[in-house]
Amino acid sequence: MRLALNFQRVDPTRGGAETYVVDLCQHLIQLGHEVDLYAESWREGALPPEVKCVPVAADGRTRTARIRSFARNSEKALSEASYDCTVGLINTWHHDVIIPQGGVHRGSLEANSKRFPAGFKRTLYRLGKLANPKFWTYQAIEQKQYDPQRQAHVIAVSNMVKEHLQEYHHVPRSRVHVIPNAIDAGRLQVDHPAANRCAFRNKVGLAPNDLVALFVGHNFALKGLEPLLKSLAERKRLDPQARPVHLLVCGGGKIARFRRMAENLDLAGTIHWMGYTPDIRPCFWASDFFVLPTYYDPCSLVVFEALACGLPVITTSCNGAGEVVTDGREGYILTAPDALGEMIGAIDRMTDDAMRQRMSEHAVQLGLDQSFDKHVARLVQVFEDVAGSKTRRTPHGNRATAKKVRR
Numbered sequence: 001m002r003l004a005l006n007f008q009r010v011d012p013t014r015g016g017a018e019t020y021v022v023d024l025c026q027h028l029i030q031l032g033h034e035v036d037l038y039a040e041s042w043r044e045g046a047l048p049p050e051v052k053c054v055p056v057a058a059d060g061r062t063r064t065a066r067i068r069s070f071a072r073n074s075e076k077a078l079s080e081a082s083y084d085c086t087v088g089l090i091n092t093w094h095h096d097v098i099i100p101q102g103g104v105h106r107g108s109l110e111a112n113s114k115r116f117p118a119g120f121k122r123t124l125y126r127l128g129k130l131a132n133p134k135f136w137t138y139q140a141i142e143q144k145q146y147d148p149q150r151q152a153h154v155i156a157v158s159n160m161v162k163e164h165l166q167e168y169h170h171v172p173r174s175r176v177h178v179i180p181n182a183i184d185a186g187r188l189q190v191d192h193p194a195a196n197r198c199a200f201r202n203k204v205g206l207a208p209n210d211l212v213a214l215f216v217g218h219n220f221a222l223k224g225l226e227p228l229l230k231s232l233a234e235r236k237r238l239d240p241q242a243r244p245v246h247l248l249v250c251g252g253g254k255i256a257r258f259r260r261m262a263e264n265l266d267l268a269g270t271i272h273w274m275g276y277t278p279d280i281r282p283c284f285w286a287s288d289f290f291v292l293p294t295y296y297d298p299c300s301l302v303v304f305e306a307l308a309c310g311l312p313v314i315t316t317s318c319n320g321a322g323e324v325v326t327d328g329r330e331g332y333i334l335t336a337p338d339a340l341g342e343m344i345g346a347i348d349r350m351t352d353d354a355m356r357q358r359m360s361e362h363a364v365q366l367g368l369d370q371s372f373d374k375h376v377a378r379l380v381q382v383f384e385d386v387a388g389s390k391t392r393r394t395p396h397g398n399r400a401t402a403k404k405v406r407r
Helices: 016-030 063-079 105-115 120-130 133-145 159-169 193-204 225-238 256-262 282-284 300-308 322-324 341-349 353-367 373-390
Strands: 002-006 033-041 052-055 085-088 153-156 176-178 212-216 246-251 269-273 289-292 313-316 333-335
Touching: 002 016, 002 063, 002 212, 016 300, 016 373, 033 063, 052 105, 052 373, 063 133, 105 120, 105 133, 105 159, 105 289, 120 289, 153 159, 153 373, 159 212, 159 225, 193 282, 212 282, 212 341, 225 256, 225 322, 225 341, 246 282, 256 269, 289 300, 300 313, 300 322, 300 353, 313 341
Parallel strands: 002 033, 002 085, 033 052, 153 176, 212 246, 212 289, 246 269, 289 313, 313 333
Antiparallel strands: none
């Protein structure tokens, strides 16, 4: 098939969505499809040489203005071309298939608001977001994406996202396909895992038998670091003799407030601030379990990566990735980030080495099952259905008019 992907900036060092675009291009090319990428910029060498990159301008002084400009210019460029299927991921709308990697903004707003106590503070947070022009830009883009007249198919990365699509945008069930995110597990492998584990622990100052939890995220507040720290402190208060848990905190978020919180909670000796970590693999292999008590995550890739590295996970029902985890088998699913009692109980169960080892074995298999090969096979089926339906419709242009630049 001739496919067009649309994503503003393609740089896998920037985050999960960017990495996903690169992986998707690679797998589609391997399957023999022709892929054009419409983007403002792309990292040199990140994409397969077979991918044709079509530059799309994004003008404006502010980030919001550039987002709008890129979406409009993408629509113009794609309307002048012809493909079997066009695919958009974030903040563009002129597509046959949309994969909203970031979920639905209204759903994100509601989930984020639960970081604040019910009442005045929560209401104030919502009003502040609603007063922000950026929110209404995203809303306007989503209204175009899910306009019934466009009849776009939507790939929901979790059932949670599917419910939000129907609740906030009334997307027909027949046009929503639930296909969870996926990972390239091969990218996570290291030579001599045991040696890597030992070397990393020595570097950080951890003993071989220390129990180590891993937290990864850039937005510490959204990803639930505060309730995690409070749970560790409350666990210590309730049972001073409980087995200590060391926590590795990885991510480029603002550390100062949370470092002070850890010190005030008497946790400074067991919280290890790793900062932004370009290569997260040593952290995975040095840890014993993974914790992400997030307030909102459509389908966290890092959870799948942790599973593939053999780490049982603790996450929340607000994380679409948790839908594939069987509670008590590969990890534990909390009803909410601030369900501190549940989190303390889950952490306590992780201190049982034999139980954790059994969970680790199940976790590896579940993580490996979230393969990109399976994911892309399901996507391609949707793309082929779209292409088949196009044979009964008039094409909207001539593909040859799109200016292509080979990387």
